[in-house]
Amino acid sequence: MAIAEVTIIPVGTATTSLSSYVADMQKVLARQKGVKYQLTSMSTIIEGPLDDVWRAITALHEVPFQSGAGRVSTSVKMDDRRDKPSSSEQKLNSVREKLK
Template structure:
């Protein structure tokens, strides 16, 4: 399973507030099968098979255009670990264990 972090920024909107676009994009994610996701203050974490993450990112990238944006900038980071199962939570727990050991 891969982990993706995506940030989608609509450009050329009538307001500096983007929360309505973010809400629309979260609704889009609800329709993408085979993934889990978590909204953060700076982007969205998506977990699942790589092909499903990429499908989700494509849907997210298109969403602001549907809502009227004239330009969209999307950034994506992928962590695709194949030697053992990994989740966003397990990565955090690993760091927390190391901090507690000190």
């Protein structure tokens, strides 16, 4: 299972506010098959089979263009663990256990 942290930034828009772009991307993400996702204050976490995660990222990257952005910068951090099952929640729980 791949876990990706994705930040997509439209460039050259008429406003400094990005929340409408983020909302549009979340709507597109909700329609993606095979992935789970979580919006954070600075990015979106996407989990699932690697091909499905890349497909979702590609769909998200297109959203700002469809809303009029002339340039889009997309940053992806990927954790693709194949030795045992993994998830974003499992990673957080592992750290929480070590904090006890």
